[in-house]
Amino acid sequence: MRAIVPYTAVLFLILFTISSFRLSNDTPQDHLPAAFHQERRNQLRKLLPPNSVAVFFANAVRNRANDVEYIYHQDPDFYYLTGYQEPHAMLMIFSEDQKNAQGEVYKELLYVQPKDALREMWTGKRQGVEGVKQNLGMKQVFNNTDFTDASIDFTKFNKVFFLPFHNDVRDEENIKGDLYDLIAQFKQKVNYPADYNAEAHQLYELIQQSKADKSVNAAQTIRSYQQMNERLKEDKILSDYAQAQDEKTREEIAKQVPQININGYALDGMMNTLREVKTQEELKLLRKAINISAVGQIEVMKAMHPGMSEKEVQGIHEFVFRKYGAEFEGYPSIVGAGNNGCVLHYIENNKTKLENDLVLMDLGAEYHGYTADVTRTIPANGKFTKEQKAIYDLVYKAQEEAFKLCLTDSSVQAPGRVARQIINKGLKELGIIADENERHLYFPHGTSHHLGLDVHDRSNYGALKPGMVITVEPGIYIPDSSKCDKKWWGIAVRIEDDILITEKGYENLSKMAPRKSEEIEALMAKSSVLNKLALPKLD
Structure with a gap:
C-alpha cells in the first residue's frame, strides 16, 4: 500500500518551494558567474603535472558556543574554483580526462551536501546536486554520502595533491557524509600515513630530485x-x-626515502600563482568592497566627536558595510584611539570615550568573497595637534613615495623600503630617534601584502604584475613610556590604501577616502545625519 503523505508535510514542501523561488529573485545578482569558476579550474588543470589530481575540501563548520555555530564562511580556494558556499563538500580536479564504469568522460568531481527539507527549515536552503548543476554549471556532481562508495583508484596517479589539513573539523555524529567523513574516507582511499608530515615529504622530494x-x-x-x-x-x-x-x-x-604519491604542500604554490593576478570579474568585486570601505571612512569622519566610543566608530563602519550589501568584514575591525592604536591588531575596541586622541581605523568590507583593507587615522575632535600633524604628515609623505614604486616588475618589498627610509629620516629630524640607522619599533611592519579573497591574499611574492592588488600601509606608533619626549606618547598613525598594479603604473582604488591632513579636517567639519540619531538611555 502506498504511504500517504500528511497534509502538513505537503503544505510545508509547497511553501518551502515557493519561498525558495521568491528568495532566489531577491538575492544579489552580481556574484561571480559560473564561467569564471570553470575557467579557474581550467587554469589550475594546466598547472597540474601529468597523471595527477588536486583535491579540495570546503571549510569546516565551527562552533561558537553550545549549539550555536559561527556564521559559515567558505574556504576561499574552494569558492574560487566552484562558487559553492555550503559546507561538507569536496572537489577533485584531474589533469587529464577520466572515464567512469559507464564509459562517461569527466575531468572534475564535486561532492555536496544533499537536499534535506527538514534541515533546510532550520538552517536555510541547500542547492543539492541538481541546484549545483544548474547554478554552477558543473556536470559531475554527487551527494557527499556517495563518496564512500566512489571507485576512484588514487594509487594510479603519479601525484595526489591536497592542502594541509587542520585539526578543528568536528564529527557531526548524526550527519553522514559530513566534512569529517569526507576527510577520513579520502585519507583511507589514498593510504594517508598516520604520521604524515607535509614539510618532511617536501624535503623527501628534494632529496629524490x-x-x-x-x-x-x-x-x-x-x-x-x-x-x-x-x-x-x-x-x-x-x-x-x-x-x-x-x-x-x-x-x-x-x-x-618512502615512495608515496600524495603531496600536501605543492598545491599551495599553484593556487598562489592562480590567485595573485586578478581577472576583470574579480576587480569589479574588489572595487565594490573598497569603495564601500571608503564610504565607511568618510561617514565616520563626518560623525566623529570626542564623546564617541571605539565600539560606536566600529558600528558606523559596519553599518555602512551592511547598507551596501557586504556580507562580512574581511577581518576583525580595528579601531584604536590614542595608545590603543599602537597595538597593530587591536580588536577589543572598548575605549568608551575618544576624547582628543588620534583614532586609527583599519577596517575592510568583504563583498561577495573579496575584501578591502583601508586604514585612516583622524583626530577625534576634528583638529590635529602640532605633534599629531607632524607624525601624520610624515606617514603621508612616506606613503606618497612608496606609491611610486608600485610598478610592474618592481618587488612587493620595494614600497616598504623607501617608506622606511623616509620615516627614519623624519623621526630623526623630529628628535624621536638619534640616528636614521637606529633600530627601533616605531615602524615595526612592512607596507605591502596582496589583497583579494583573503585580506593577506595568496601570492608567490615575486615581481609585481598588472592585475595584482597590494596594500601600501606605512605607519608610526609611539606607545606610552617610549624613549622620546613625552609629547609624542600615545600617537599612532597608519594610512593604508589598496593599489592596483597596471600596465602603465598603478591605480589607488581607495582614493575616495581623504588622506591629506587638511582634507580630513575639512571633511570632519561637515555635519552628519548620524549626529541626529538619538536612542533612549539604558541603565
Missing part, C-alpha cells in the same frame, strides 16, 4: 628547515641525510 653533485645543497636546505621546525629533527632520514659528509652516503640514504 637532487643529483649526487647537488646533494650537498639539498643537505644544507634540510638543515635550514630543521632550524625553523624542531619536529623535522626527529625524522631519521632527513637528519642522517643532512649530517652525511659525502655524496655516496647521501646517495645511499636517499634510497630509504
Whole structure:
C-alpha cells in the first residue's frame, strides 16, 4: 500500500518551494558567474603535472558556543574554483580526462551536501546536486554520502595533491557524509600515513630530485628547515641525510626515502600563482568592497566627536558595510584611539570615550568573497595637534613615495623600503630617534601584502604584475613610556590604501577616502545625519 503523505508535510514542501523561488529573485545578482569558476579550474588543470589530481575540501563548520555555530564562511580556494558556499563538500580536479564504469568522460568531481527539507527549515536552503548543476554549471556532481562508495583508484596517479589539513573539523555524529567523513574516507582511499608530515615529504622530494653533485645543497636546505621546525629533527632520514659528509652516503640514504604519491604542500604554490593576478570579474568585486570601505571612512569622519566610543566608530563602519550589501568584514575591525592604536591588531575596541586622541581605523568590507583593507587615522575632535600633524604628515609623505614604486616588475618589498627610509629620516629630524640607522619599533611592519579573497591574499611574492592588488600601509606608533619626549606618547598613525598594479603604473582604488591632513579636517567639519540619531538611555 502506498504511504500517504500528511497534509502538513505537503503544505510545508509547497511553501518551502515557493519561498525558495521568491528568495532566489531577491538575492544579489552580481556574484561571480559560473564561467569564471570553470575557467579557474581550467587554469589550475594546466598547472597540474601529468597523471595527477588536486583535491579540495570546503571549510569546516565551527562552533561558537553550545549549539550555536559561527556564521559559515567558505574556504576561499574552494569558492574560487566552484562558487559553492555550503559546507561538507569536496572537489577533485584531474589533469587529464577520466572515464567512469559507464564509459562517461569527466575531468572534475564535486561532492555536496544533499537536499534535506527538514534541515533546510532550520538552517536555510541547500542547492543539492541538481541546484549545483544548474547554478554552477558543473556536470559531475554527487551527494557527499556517495563518496564512500566512489571507485576512484588514487594509487594510479603519479601525484595526489591536497592542502594541509587542520585539526578543528568536528564529527557531526548524526550527519553522514559530513566534512569529517569526507576527510577520513579520502585519507583511507589514498593510504594517508598516520604520521604524515607535509614539510618532511617536501624535503623527501628534494632529496629524490637532487643529483649526487647537488646533494650537498639539498643537505644544507634540510638543515635550514630543521632550524625553523624542531619536529623535522626527529625524522631519521632527513637528519642522517643532512649530517652525511659525502655524496655516496647521501646517495645511499636517499634510497630509504618512502615512495608515496600524495603531496600536501605543492598545491599551495599553484593556487598562489592562480590567485595573485586578478581577472576583470574579480576587480569589479574588489572595487565594490573598497569603495564601500571608503564610504565607511568618510561617514565616520563626518560623525566623529570626542564623546564617541571605539565600539560606536566600529558600528558606523559596519553599518555602512551592511547598507551596501557586504556580507562580512574581511577581518576583525580595528579601531584604536590614542595608545590603543599602537597595538597593530587591536580588536577589543572598548575605549568608551575618544576624547582628543588620534583614532586609527583599519577596517575592510568583504563583498561577495573579496575584501578591502583601508586604514585612516583622524583626530577625534576634528583638529590635529602640532605633534599629531607632524607624525601624520610624515606617514603621508612616506606613503606618497612608496606609491611610486608600485610598478610592474618592481618587488612587493620595494614600497616598504623607501617608506622606511623616509620615516627614519623624519623621526630623526623630529628628535624621536638619534640616528636614521637606529633600530627601533616605531615602524615595526612592512607596507605591502596582496589583497583579494583573503585580506593577506595568496601570492608567490615575486615581481609585481598588472592585475595584482597590494596594500601600501606605512605607519608610526609611539606607545606610552617610549624613549622620546613625552609629547609624542600615545600617537599612532597608519594610512593604508589598496593599489592596483597596471600596465602603465598603478591605480589607488581607495582614493575616495581623504588622506591629506587638511582634507580630513575639512571633511570632519561637515555635519552628519548620524549626529541626529538619538536612542533612549539604558541603565
